[in-house]
Ligand SMILES: Nc1nc2c(ncn2[C@@H]2O[C@H](COP(=O)(O)OP(=O)(O)OP(=O)(O)O)[C@@H](O)[C@H]2O)c(=O)[nH]1
């Protein structure tokens with residue numbers, strides 16, 4: 056093995072599995088406190104281990120790329136972000152839900168405003184990083200222009216501009232898990248959850264099992280992005296109509312337009328409903344969650360596509376979920392019970408138009424205390440031909456549909472394309 060040229064970068068390793076020997080105690084976190092200073096900052100920094108008061112580190116899965124940048128010498132390990140002019144372009148909250156330690160357990164309600172509410176700590180040289188960033192953008196999806204051309208949507212010059220440009224407020228949210236709350240949602244003992252998290256990450260975070268005093272975990276996973284169409288303040292205004300689509304990532308369809316599922320067309324329809332709602336004086340919210348392939352991952356998803364299309368009788372709606380289960384051992388790992396957290400963070404208590412057919416999403420939202428007035432299905436003419444298998448299988452499995460639920464005979468007859476077509 057090639058010897059390192061210099062040993063100066065190789066510091067001795069300090070294990071985090073037990074409290075440090077320094078007398079300085081990290082700032083405690085009192086989850087669910089509405090007063091930010093009483094709640095305490097989330098500190099996932101590695102620049103000063105004595106300050107760190109969580110398990111894991113900030114930036115989710117990108118912490119691994121940070122390691123590559125440091126290892127290759129392009130990033131200084133002690134770099135501290137210059138946060139000048141990075142503060143949110145709009146204010147969210149605080150809302151009563153922020154003070155309920157059971158309502159929000161998977162994100163930090165103060166994640167966008169750390170620079171504001173934790174000024175005292177910054178003055179004392181604490182390294183606190185935002186876990187939420189809020190900005191504005193124009194987005195453009197070609198289908199929106201088509202809907203304008205068909206006369207379904209109108210350009211208003213403020214929300215929807217010429218050539219299909221849509222004005223949005225967008226919010227990136229990194230996950231911050233309050234482990235006692237996550238365990239409660241899963242209905243399992245916290246110690247057991249910690250043990251399984253430790254094991255299933257290959258022993259990556261020993262503090263999960265050795266530091267019960269650390270209750271917050273920054274998991275190395277993707278978070279979500281919120282797109283708000285219309286007036287942000289209207290989201291929590293009970294007199295204004297609110298449309299919402301919560302959408303789980305499907306890169307193949309969302310970005311590349313694959314026709315095996317309804318993801319992109321339904322996302323576009325959700326945006327369309329949000330625009331109509333905003334133009335009528337309400338507001339629309341799209342939440343895009345990084346849970347590719349029902350949180351089974353894209354490799355599993357593509358393996359299942361092959362298995363579906365190669366099985367005897369070809370790709371059939373009646374075998375849709377079985378094929379997934381054969382490969383993954385489970386149909387779905389999204390755990391929708393955590394999804395409403397972001398809705399509560401936005402101050403949502405009622406959704407007038409929920410653009411989703413999923414019973415799992417609906418049940419999670421309603422069980423979390425948010426009222427849902429109307430559920431909006433994807434229009435039939437937006438379903439790609441090869442996605443008929445998926446939509447029929449979902450309807451038979453309990454997804455909401457205004458149409459007749461396909462019976463066993465119909466399910467066995469709904470077929471998709473073969474791999475050679
Ligand atoms: N494993 C697997 N995942 C799939 C397949 N087709 C789509 N997905 C994933 O299923 C999820 C679909 O999420 P959403 O678009 O939010 O839709 P939904 O949960 O069916 O609910 P709706 O709101 O009714 O559309 C995404 O994570 C996709 O990547 C498939 O064949 N196999």
Ligand SMILES: [Zn+2]
Pocket residue numbers: 305308309316317318319
């Ligand atoms: Zn899809």
